[in-house]
Amino acid sequence: MSENNEKRTHLKFFGIGRIIRFLKPFRTTMLVMALLGIVTSGIDVLVTQFQRYAIDHFVGGGTTDTLWIFIIVYIFAICLQALATYISCKKAMTVEVSVNRDLRQSAFTHLQTLSFSYFNQNSVGYIHARVLSDTSRIGSLASWSFMDGVWHTSYLILAAAVMLVINFRLALLVLAIVPLVAVLFSFFQGKLIRANREIREINSNITANFNEGIAGAKTVKTLAIEEKMQSRFTAETEHMRRKSVHTSRLRGLFAATMNLASSAALAIVLWKHDLIAADEVGTFSMFMSYAQGMMEPIRWLIDAISDLITTQVNIERFTNLLAVKSDVVDMPEVVEKYGDSFYPKKENWEKLDGDIEFDDVTFQYPDGDEKVLEHFSMKIPQGANIAIVGETGAGKSTLVNLVCRFYEPTEGRVLIDGRDARERSQLWLHSHIGYVLQNPHLFSGTVRDNLLYGNPDATPEEIDRAVQLVSADEVIARLEKGLDTDVGEGGDLLSTGEKQLISFARAILADPRILILDEATASVDTITEQKIQSAIDTVIEGRTSIVIAHRLSTVRGADCILAVRDGKIVEKGTHRELIAKKGYYYDMYTRQYEDEEAAKILDAN
Ligand SMILES: Nc1ncnc2c1ncn2[C@@H]1O[C@H](COP(=O)(O)OP(=O)(O)OP(=O)(O)O)[C@@H](O)[C@H]1O
Numbered sequence: 301m302s303e304n305n306e307k308r309t310h311l312k313f314f315g316i317g318r319i320i321r322f323l324k325p326f327r328t329t330m331l332v333m334a335l336l337g338i339v340t341s342g343i344d345v346l347v348t349q350f351q352r353y354a355i356d357h358f359v360g361g362g363t364t365d366t367l368w369i370f371i372i373v374y375i376f377a378i379c380l381q382a383l384a385t386y387i388s389c390k391k392a393m394t395v396e397v398s399v400n401r402d403l404r405q406s407a408f409t410h411l412q413t414l415s416f417s418y419f420n421q422n423s424v425g426y427i428h429a430r431v432l433s434d435t436s437r438i439g440s441l442a443s444w445s446f447m448d449g450v451w452h453t454s455y456l457i458l459a460a461a462v463m464l465v466i467n468f469r470l471a472l473l474v475l476a477i478v479p480l481v482a483v484l485f486s487f488f489q490g491k492l493i494r495a496n497r498e499i500r501e502i503n504s505n506i507t508a509n510f511n512e513g514i515a516g517a518k519t520v521k522t523l524a525i526e527e528k529m530q531s532r533f534t535a536e537t538e539h540m541r542r543k544s545v546h547t548s549r550l551r552g553l554f555a556a557t558m559n560l561a562s563s564a565a566l567a568i569v570l571w572k573h574d575l576i577a578a579d580e581v582g583t584f585s586m587f588m589s590y591a592q593g594m595m596e597p598i599r600w601l602i603d604a605i606s607d608l609i610t611t612q613v614n615i616e617r618f619t620n621l622l623a624v625k626s627d628v629v630d631m632p633e634v635v636e637k638y639g640d641s642f643y644p645k646k647e648n649w650e651k652l653d654g655d656i657e658f659d660d661v662t663f664q665y666p667d668g669d670e671k672v673l674e675h676f677s678m679k680i681p682q683g684a685n686i687a688i689v690g691e692t693g694a695g696k697s698t699l700v701n702l703v704c705r706f707y708e709p710t711e712g713r714v715l716i717d718g719r720d721a722r723e724r725s726q727l728w729l730h731s732h733i734g735y736v737l738q739n740p741h742l743f744s745g746t747v748r749d750n751l752l753y754g755n756p757d758a759t760p761e762e763i764d765r766a767v768q769l770v771s772a773d774e775v776i777a778r779l780e781k782g783l784d785t786d787v788g789e790g791g792d793l794l795s796t797g798e799k800q801l802i803s804f805a806r807a808i809l810a811d812p813r814i815l816i817l818d819e820a821t822a823s824v825d826t827i828t829e830q831k832i833q834s835a836i837d838t839v840i841e842g843r844t845s846i847v848i849a850h851r852l853s854t855v856r857g858a859d860c861i862l863a864v865r866d867g868k869i870v871e872k873g874t875h876r877e878l879i880a881k882k883g884y885y886y887d888m889y890t891r892q893y894e895d896e897e898a899a900k901i902l903d904a905n
């Protein structure tokens with residue numbers, strides 16, 4: 301998690317101010333909601349007045365003279381209240397879903413502009429929570445909590461006003477317990493919130509344990525740690541049971557306190573009944589109703605306030621997400637000329653030839669603690685076929701990350717066709733690069749959908765050609781519905797090798813000027829690999845290509861092989877030259893060759 305980012309942006313934005321702009325479009329709706337809320341609670345207060353009138357006039361006066369008018373007015377008020385409630389609920393619902401939609405949309409749009417490094421530093425789960433749960437908390441705060449707040453505040457104010465007008469002294473006595481009750485309720489509320497938070501945490505632990513048990517079932521079995529997993533799970537569920545019991549107890553206590561509080565309010569009215577004239581039975585009943593009726597609004601109000609407080613965190617985290625600046629941004633003048641990701645000005649795009657140059661590049665990952673590259677220089681002329689080899693962690697993927705401008709050099713420049721990559725837009729560069737990753741990603745949808753991401757205008761013939769070119773045809777034919785097979789979320793219904801082949805075909809379809817294969821054949825069998833190898837030979841013709849491979853036998857044909865070690869090129873040349881040199885590459889090659897031969901002999905036996 302990028303705490304630094306959060307802290308930095310935290311200073312700039314308090315949070316709530318940035319949410320206001322999402323609420324602005326709904327200010328009329330919210331105003332209507334507020335007015336309707338006041339109407340609703342006004343009628344609540346009025347109904348008690350009706351009771352008072354009925355008792356004093358009809359019961360006390362012993363007459364039924366104007367009863368029918370009373371009934372009609374009463375029914376009218378109740379219907380009006382029902383209507384107001386219905387409309388405000390509908391409005392609240394609209395505000396909730398619309399605010400949710402707007403927040404999510406802007407988060408998604410913003411995420412698309414962030415650079416690679418953001419996604420490296422922040423887990424999917426973290427981003428997921430920001431986009432889904434924070435937004436829904438904010439949405440419900442702006443709708444339901446807001447509505448509750450208005451309803452209950454206006455009820456309390458109106459009821460208090462009526463009481464004060466009718467019997468000032470008794471009203472003061474009854475109202476005196478409001479702060480007391482409020483303090484008591486917020487005490488319970490605080491405890492309940494904490495307890496609920498703990499329960500949620502335990503619950504997510506249980507889910508995580510459960511998922512681990514299932515997803516890692518094979519590993520659990522092979523490590524024979526079933527018992528350990530079991531006892532961990534049992535401990536968590538027991539913890540959950542204890543906490544839940546504790547919470548139920550709290551809830552019970554809370555309910556009892558509420559009853560007690562309203563009884564106390566009643567007791568005050570009964571105790572001080574001599575403040576009301578003996579013939580004002582209606583007033584007496586009215587006071588009893590208000591005294592009791594105030595408890596529920598106080599509780600809801602405290603609910604709404606604590607919602608506001610807890611949602612503060614969500615608001616902050618969400619606005620921080622929106623405030624994160626991408627590490628790689630196009631300069632304003634570049635955007636001016638080339639457009640951005642959403643409005644590209646393709647008419648101004650130059651064609652890309654494919655000359656790549658590292659000019660004295662020093663690079664350190666934003667959260668890394670040492671330099672991966674130091675004063676690194678290298679030229680790759682257009683059309684050249686370069687192979688990069690080296691041990692794990694040598695910096696091979698880092699080099700291509702820089703070519704793709706997923707990161708920018710800490711010092712020095714990366715030149716594309718002789719010009720600093722920063723002088724042109726990222727989208728321009730990316731639209732000319734085909735990149736097959738070490739761990740390929742497919743989007744949910746069919747195989748065909750995925751191929752079309754490479755080139756939305758590809759004809760079925762072009763798709764077939766690309767698929768054949770990378771020898772993905774046999775693999776696709778084996779799938780249940782061929783090109784129309786659903787690949788599942790992230791392509792998870794396919795094997796890694798299958799995903800690699802499809803993402804290779806997808807890259808080819810885009811007809812890129814620069815083709816980058818990072819361990820693109822790591823997960824396919826040897827026969828497929830040979831096929832892909834010959835495909836690579838055809839495909840890279842006329843394009844600049846950078847192939848990263850662990851299996852050195854696959855890069856023998858490269859125009860130039862760069863052997864990288866600790867971010868430095870230690871050797872450079874064709875396969876023949878490097879073998880003749882008997883240096884680092886030679887050692888690596890012979891070691892691998894021997895291993896492979898040994899494996900073959902073992903296989904044969
Ligand atoms: N996102 C990152 N943040 C910080 N450090 C990183 C990051 N990615 C890589 N590194 C570090 O940079 C160095 C070079 O990594 P790189 O991924 O370029 O290696 P590689 O040669 O591609 O290795 P492999 O063959 O395993 O793919 C490593 O020491 C690695 O730990």
Ligand SMILES: [Mg+2]
Nearest residue numbers: 696697738818
């Ligand atoms: Mg790598």
